[in-house]
Amino acid sequence: MRYVAGPSGFTPPAGTHGAQILLFGNQGAPRTVGHAIETHIRRACLDVHPQARDFLAIALAAITADQGTLRSDSSDGWTREIHLHVGVEDADIWSAASGLLSAALQFLTTDRWTFSFSQAEYANLPGGKSVAADSVALLSGGLDSLIGVHRLMEMGADPILVSHTVRGDKEKQSSFAAALAPDQTHIQLGHNAVTPGSTELSQRSRSLEFIALGVLFASARSPQIDGTKTPFWLCENGFIAVNPPLTPSRLGSLSTRTAHPTYLSLLNRLLAQIGLSIEIQNPHRFETKGEMLLSVASEPSMEAMAIQSTSCGRFLRNGYKHCGRCIPCQVRRGAFLRAGIADTTGYIYENLGIRDGHHAQWKDVRAVGLAVATASGSSVQRWGHPALAGLPVTEQPNLLGVVSRGLAELSQLHSSYGVS
Structure with missing residues (x-):
């Protein structure tokens, strides 16, 4: 399946074809994604790095293509072939990084992803503001991120908390953030992807979009110190991070790979190549979920939130x-x-x-x-x-x-x- 993604008014090069995806818009196209994200950045007047904005645009295009391409229509009932042509602000940088991008998505979803890029003009953002923090931490509403953020705060970290909103978890994320880190910036956003027809439920590329959201806000943090990388905390127990296939029938992305060390390594290489001083880290990669939970078992408030x-x-x-x-x-x-x-x-x-x-x-x-x-x-x-x-x-x-x-x-x- 081929897709062409870009902002309003984007015209791809002659001969480029595919189903159209409107990025950061919500009108005038059958496939739209990311309007609320753009609105939030604009209202917050954040200084975001242009490559971080491009990375988010690519991730939003990927989740929309993933959602709109049914695995049941593929030859083996799972593996799809998806080509994305994305309009970005710096096509040369992304063309050079396309191999790493494809490798990361292929490892994550076990589909065959290919990319091409051309220049696009995105609406200017007002900018002017940075987020005062020393890191970014994902807060999903799950048990591991709950424990992870709690332990980061105990260690004296000063993170921006980023949540990807999912039905049933938004209020939970808010209550966790208020209890764990009431003084921290907490951002809750969703992709709001709209696709016509049936929706693919597996959507293994969701984690790329969640990470891209975090990268966007990490790029806007202040102060930025030359020669240092902003820590990006993705907290997941090591057993699920590796997610060993329990049986021979569970190879590849039939077991999710959201925090797999290989996937995170590919993303870190990608971030370095596109010029972003951000490093994704999983501080719990050598702990089981039980060991993580045991570390907070003596705290009644954590026990209640864990449930x-x-x-x-x-x-x-x-x-x-x-x-x-x-x-x-x-x-x-x-x-x-x-x-x-x-x-x-x-x-x-x-x-x-x-x-x-x-x-x-x-x-x-x-x-x-x-x-x-x-x-x-x-x-x-x-x-x-x-x-x-x-x-x-x-x-x-x-x-x-x-x-x-x-x-x-x-x-x-x-x-x-x-x-x-």
Whole structure:
């Protein structure tokens, strides 16, 4: 599928064709995205870096193309071929970086992404203001970002908090920000992508757009110190960051790769190439979710917010309730057991030991059970090591350790319900 994305009035080069995406607009096109973001920047009079604005434009084009291109229409029912021609302010810089951009998106989504660029004229922003902070931290409404931001504040960090608004989580994000960091700048924005026809639900490129939002505001922070990089905190437990495929059928992006070390490394290389002094870091890459939760288990306010946090992969589809049986829910439930905190979340499928298709025999529950059995039979190292291929050799022992301990938390969860 081919798309052409640009601002209002953008005219691509002759011979460039594809479905049209209007960037930072909301009228006059069947596919629109990003109008609220542009409005926020304009009202805030922020001095954003032009390459950060271009990066966000590309990410918004990608999520719109992702949302509008059904996996079911592809030859194998999953892998798509998507070409994006994007109008940017500096086509030369982005043409030189297109290889890294394609590699990052292909790793994230397991689709084949190609890019081309041409010059576009974006509306001038008033500018004039910077955000006083020393870093940026993503606050999603999930358990890991909740704990991560709490620990950053305890360490004396001064971050801008950036949230990507999702139905059911906006109020939660606001309450977390108010409780954890009442004096910090908290920004909540969504892409508001509109596409005609059916919508692809997997949308693996969402994390690129979330990160691009953070990069935009990181580029506007003050003071900027020559020779230093602005820390960009993406807080995710190491087991889910690596997200080892539990079974052979879960290879590639069938397991999400939002915080995978390879993906973050590609993005950091991309940011450096386009001239942005920003570095994405996951300070919890060597911790399990249970270990993260255990670190705040003695704080009653954190325990209460932990219960309110969102983990479920089907939260919206389940009417803003945790299903209790998807992989993220099982990892969450294992974390509460590891931390010794009573889990009063209230899951739709509470007792995983019930031997029917909704509980013990559900595909995700079976996948965890198979992984636990395989790892115990062939050793965790043999089971988990393939997921670490290509990662720095110096980090592989620590990452293998967190994969092993994360699987142990899942094993404890299954044992507590007699799942076999």
